Amino acid sequence: xxxxxxxxxxxxxxxxxxxxxxxxxxxxxxxxxxxxxxxxxxxxxxxxxxxxxxxxxxxxxxxxxxxxxxxxxxxxxxxxxxxxxxxxxxxxxxxxxxxxxxxxxxxxxxxxxxxxxxxxxxxxxxxxxxxxxxxxxxxxxxxxxxxxxxxxxxxxxxxxxxxxxxxxxxxxxxxxxxxxxxxxxxxxxxxxxxxxxxxxxxxxxxxxxxxxxxxxxxxxxxxxxxxxxxxxxxxxxxxxxxxxxxxxxxxxxxxxxxxxxxxxxxxxxxxxxxxxxxxxxxxxxxxxxxxxxxxxxxxxxxxxxxxxxxxxxxxxxxxxxxxxxxxxxxxxxxxxxxxxxxxxxxxxxxxxxxxxxxxxxxxxxxxxxxxxxxxxxxxxxxxxxxx
Amino acid sequence: xxxxxxxxxxxxxxxxxxxxxxxxxxxxxxxxxxxxxxxxxxxxxxxxxxxxxxxxxxxxxxxxxxxxxxxxxxxxxxxxxxxxxxxxxxxxxxxxxxxxxxxxxxxxxxxxxxxxxxxxxxxxxxxxxxxxxxxxxxxxxxxxxxxxxxxxxxxxxxxxxxxxxxxxxxxxxxxxxxxxxxxxxxxxxxxxxxxxxxxxxxxxxxxxxxxxxx
Numbered sequence: 001x002x003x004x005x006x007x008x009x010x011x012x013x014x015x016x017x018x019x020x021x022x023x024x025x026x027x028x029x030x031x032x033x034x035x036x037x038x039x040x041x042x043x044x045x046x047x048x049x050x051x052x053x054x055x056x057x058x059x060x061x062x063x064x065x066x067x068x069x070x071x072x073x074x075x076x077x078x079x080x081x082x083x084x085x086x087x088x089x090x091x092x093x094x095x096x097x098x099x100x101x102x103x104x105x106x107x108x109x110x111x112x113x114x115x116x117x118x119x120x121x122x123x124x125x126x127x128x129x130x131x132x133x134x135x136x137x138x139x140x141x142x143x144x145x146x147x148x149x150x151x152x153x154x155x156x157x158x159x160x161x162x163x164x165x166x167x168x169x170x171x172x173x174x175x176x177x178x179x180x181x182x183x184x185x186x187x188x189x190x191x192x193x194x195x196x197x198x199x200x201x202x203x204x205x206x207x208x209x210x211x212x213x214x215x216x217x218x219x220x221x222x223x224x225x226x227x228x229x230x231x232x233x234x235x236x237x238x239x240x241x242x243x244x245x246x247x248x249x250x251x252x253x254x255x256x257x258x259x260x261x262x263x264x265x266x267x268x269x270x271x272x273x274x275x276x277x278x279x280x281x282x283x284x285x286x287x288x289x290x291x292x293x294x295x296x297x298x299x300x301x302x303x304x305x306x307x308x309x310x311x312x313x314x315x316x317x318x319x320x321x322x323x324x325x326x327x328x329x330x331x332x333x334x335x336x337x338x339x340x341x342x343x344x345x346x347x348x349x350x351x352x353x354x355x356x357x358x359x360x361x362x363x364x365x366x367x368x369x370x371x372x373x374x375x376x377x378x379x380x381x382x383x384x385x386x387x
Numbered sequence: 388x389x390x391x392x393x394x395x396x397x398x399x400x401x402x403x404x405x406x407x408x409x410x411x412x413x414x415x416x417x418x419x420x421x422x423x424x425x426x427x428x429x430x431x432x433x434x435x436x437x438x439x440x441x442x443x444x445x446x447x448x449x450x451x452x453x454x455x456x457x458x459x460x461x462x463x464x465x466x467x468x469x470x471x472x473x474x475x476x477x478x479x480x481x482x483x484x485x486x487x488x489x490x491x492x493x494x495x496x497x498x499x500x501x502x503x504x505x506x507x508x509x510x511x512x513x514x515x516x517x518x519x520x521x522x523x524x525x526x527x528x529x530x531x532x533x534x535x536x537x538x539x540x541x542x543x544x545x546x547x548x549x550x551x552x553x554x555x556x557x558x559x560x561x562x563x564x565x566x567x568x569x570x571x572x573x574x575x576x577x578x579x580x581x582x583x584x585x586x587x588x589x590x591x592x593x594x595x596x597x598x599x600x601x
Contacts, residue, residue: 062579070592241523248523254529332501332519334502334504334517334519344506345506347506354501
């Protein structure tokens with residue numbers, strides 16, 4: 001095995017030396033980026049620059065910390081669903097998915113097969129919704145207004161589908177322990193196929209206008225290199241990991257519900273730069289369209305969509321750790337039960353919190369102008385990281 | 388049909404492949420040893436009741452083989468709390484945790500920590516810290532999550548930091564420091580992270596901290 005002992009890397013060491021040397025000449029400038037959303041989300045990081053180069057970076061999250069984990073201890077398993085989806089409202093089906101899986105294990109409930117398919121369809125829709133939103137912001141922060149307008153508009157396709165499916169546009173509270181809240185409406189399959197086929201055509205246009213845009217390529221290619229070794233050492237996940245050449249996707253390595261019956265490929269790139277990190281979610285969207293079509297095809301025509309639960313259902317005492325692949329990578333829930341109707345401890349292990357460790361690593365040594373390209377490529381959602 | 392960037396991905400296709408691959412590696416003797424040594428029933432830490440694993444014994448062979456590797460090196464230093472499909476939980480003493488974590492990282496291939504969780508158990512007057520470890524490089528271990536657990540006294544919560552072994556625990560341990568008040572020896576910054584700068588109360592994830600009005 002290779003040895004991945006943790007130590008400050010050479011760039012960061014050099015950064016600290018420059019700070020020592022430059023502070024004598026008063027050369028350094030300290031900048032506070034955020035938290036008022038000048039390209040950072042509700043998140044602040046302090047950077048020190050020497051001329052054009054960033055020599056120090058210290059993330060300071062917590063501006064949208066809501067205490068979800070504490071709140072979960074005061075509510076029953078079912079009452080927890082609507083507030084646990086708040087950290088990522090764009091990806092609310094995925095963030096309640098692993099919670100449902102963990103609670104199902106504790107309560108010993110099985111999910112009907114049709115319910116499993118509807119769950120998977122809804123979570124693929126949410127993956128598209130989240131990724132399009134992220135892509136829109138990535139576009140606008142690199143000054144590409146079209147890339148803000150197009151994904152924000154096409155996102156409506158999936159939001160409309162989710163609205164038809166769940167009744168709510170953004171926060172669905174759709175996944176519940178035991179299945180999904182309601183069955184699909186009439187004519188949903190045809191509508192889905194129509195809209196997904198249209199969206200697949202649009203994706204090719206995205207590639208032309210955004211990913212093949214020479215300006216975008218210049219700003220992202222060979223910028224913010226996160227090598228495979230560093231990616232493992234820092235424990236990053238999701239698109240950031242897959243852009244560093246590691247084909248790791250929870251849907252493949254530990255398939256949950258019906259994902260072991262679905263044919264798809266784990267999308268990954270080996271260039272390790274910001275371009276790869278922005279392109280992997282795009283490839284995921286393409287693959288997700290393919291998955292949605294298969295799910296619609298294989299879904300049983302009729303059947304239950306959820307197992308009926310008793311009111312204030314109690315679990316056996318024990319613990320469960322379940323994870324799913326969300327729009328930002330592995331999303332795990334660690335739930336401890338003491339046999340009462342309320343969980344004893346809920347820990348949300350989110351992809352954003354893991355990926356942000358790579359930010360100081362990547363920013364130190366790079367130019368100030370590269371900051372938005374690096375920051376947004378990390379697929380970081382501040383609200384999710386703060387919980 | 389859609390994807391172009393795919394090579395060598397067949398081995399990712401199914402976990403069945405992974406399990407059979409490893410079953411072949413284990414000799415028959417070792418199999419029976421493992422089954423004797425580790426109980427199939429899970430004793431829970433919170434309550435006294437027991438949880439039965441739903442899978443049969445044979446499907447846990449891979450998990451048991453991993454435990455065998457650990458326990459053959461650190462025989463009495465580890466306590467196996469449970470073995471479930473793709474999940475293993477072992478409890479160790481704080482004094483041995485760095486040594487065992489180094490073994491898990493460098494020898495067994497658990498190369499990153501997914502998450503670190505602290506749980507308060509006022510009944511036992513202890514705080515439990517769990518490191519959920521996983522592997523990116525080893526295909527056969529990819530589905531497995533190993534929970535490395537240790538406990539510390541509530542009144543003087545102090546544990547050695549695993550930062551020298553797992554770089555990815557840096558922010559997680561900082562979070563546990565502020566949320567549960569566990570001081571990590573060897574961590575460069577036992578400081579506020581998510582809570583407000585002017586937070587003037589006990590660590591909020593301790594059980595005696597109550598949400599206002601509840």
